[in-house]
Amino acid sequence: MSEMNAWSLAQARDALRAKQVTSVELTEACLSAIEGADALGAFVHKTPELALDLARAADQHLASGDAPDMCGLPIGIKDLFCTKGVPSQAASRILEGFKPEYESTVSQKLRDSGAVMLGKLNMDEFAMGSSNETSIYGDVVNPWKLGEQALTPGGSSGGSAAAVAADLCLAATGTDTGGSIRQPAAFTGTVGIKPTYGRCSRWGIVSFASSLDQAGPMTKTVRDAAIMLEAMSGHDPKDSTSADLAVPNFEAMLNGDIRGKKIGIPREYRMDGMPDEIEALWQEGQDMLKSAGAEMIDISLPHTQYALPSYYVIAPAEASSNLARYDGVRFGHRAALAAGDGITEMYEKTRAEGFGPEVQRRIMVGTYVLSAGFYDAYYNRARKVRALIKKDFDDVFATGIDSILTPTTPSAAFALGGMADADPLEMYLNDVFTVTVNLAGLPGISVPAGLDKQGLPLGLQLIGRPWEEADLLNSAYALEQASGFAHKPQNWWAS
Amino acid sequence: MAIDTATAAKVAKLARLKVDEAALPALAEEFNAILGFIEQLNAVDVSGVEPMTSVTPQRLKRRADQVNDGDQQMQVLANAPDAREGFFAVPKVVE
Secondary structure, X not given: OOOHHHOOHHHHHHHHHOOOOOHHHHHHHHHHHHHOOHHXXXXXXXXXXXXXXXHHHHHHHHHOOOOXXXXXXXXXEEOOEOEOOEOOOOOOHHHOOOOOOOOOHHHHHHHHOOOEEEEEEOOOHHHOOOOOXXXXXXXXXXXXXXXXXOEOOOXXXXXXXXXXXXXXXXXXXXXXXXXXXXXXXXXXXXXXXXXXXXXXXXXXXXXXXXXXXEEEEEEOOHHHHHHXXXXXXXXXXXXXXXXXXXXXXXXXXXXXXXXXXXXXXXXXXXXXXXXXXXXXXXXXXXXXXXXXXXXXXXXXXXXXXXXXXXXXXXXXXXXXXXXXXXXXXXXXXXXXXXXXXXXXXHHHHHHXXXXXXXXXXXXXXXXXXXXXXXXXXXXXXXXXXXXXXXXXXXXXXXXXXXEEEEEOOOOOOOEOOOOOOOOHHHHHHHHOOOHHHHHOOOOEEEEEEXXXXXXXXXXXXXXXXXXXXXXXXXXXXXXXXXXXXXXXXXXXXXX | OOOOHHHHHHHHHHOOOOXXXXXXXXXXXXXXXXXXHHHXXXXXXXXXXXXXXXXXXXXXXXXXXXXXXXXXXXXXXXXXXXXXXXXXXXXXXXX
């Protein structure tokens, strides 16, 4: 039997019910893995005492019978989620010392279902980044290495992806505004799903771009994603954009039968300069789904190339507005002031000290595109293009397409520091295949599908119809079964 | 359109971010690169298209206009960098 911390959620759930193990034992196994894994930089606020309290309570609940699926399962929580009494910093200096007096709806739902929080996970500052290099806590290192070269786990949910891939926890929460769950999942050989916009409550999650942000699970298997997504989902009166829809039993819908399903292959995702390996993996994915009985259909999403530029208007615009709340008055960091400094100097110095360069850049771009005289030319135009991008998907789904298969990322994980001299725009290209899904509010999942010739994991993305996560997860399950991906990184980090 | 250092300074001011004079030229250059990228959007025919206001067609829910919590002064102030006598404290605003 493998180490308990390497188990999937489903495996651990079943072992708990068969009384082969206790939640305290599972939690201790994870805590000891976390203790030896500081080299990864994944867990930034550890909560071992809280975890053991929760585990003991879960064991009691399990003993009484009729416990929810997540009961007793140790997980990590991204630092973007506000957790009561536990530091929640969005990996930013500006939230230094912030301990929320409340719990986010999603983390509360997980707690209500009996899940055990092990601690908070590293990320890009305010979820702005694709390499987890903008964090105040420092970089996260991908458990997958290239010789001696340290690689990025992707971002912004890089700590979540690394922790799951390195078996520090059974699963973790992530959030995704332009690809922040799916890209790190692809870079670490794990599964990550961003559900339909509105499926998970955003209440208590530090806001980046409110019309794009969604929480979702990051897991070892598609079955685990189904189990954990169900526990995270559901209507919340505290989030006016949360959908008042019943949450299906996603796991019950997994049968791997995709015979007769119509899978769209969008020709615009065949980009110039795309590495042959990505192209080859995409073709293999199509072959696998075809062998499972699905039909591949060539489709067109004509506005794809405008997704990134419209995202880089809308997301910074919303961020500049959301991040106006960090003023040094109500919570977090306040700069030391010089004699005679007034309130304006307090705001300006606090924000300049508290936000890192990428966050400041996006706040200023957002401020500019929303400023008088440019609002129509940039912001309104981007929102119109967004409407067209969504219409592209609506049109395709109206022809009977069930889901869409694409690569998750244009490359495998790259070197930490490898983009240091690059233009910010080059980093933005990481999201080229994922960002359309946020703009259109659709569910998207990344499934590990193979290794590149250097031995690094690559992911394929499936995009589903709105609210049809169950069907999407089932197609992902079929892809997972067909690819049989079972690779794990060599453990170099344990100390 | 090209952003000059004066525009960069104005944007920083609007965003309440202190930017050193010396950093303004590099900032203006970055803006120009990002805005140049965004300008691709001008190639799209958007005539007759309404700007998206909600990605899902649902209407925002309404709730009763009533007090549902309160008496949380200590919790509200708990994370303030400077709280005194039950208030947030800030530098003098009015002379």
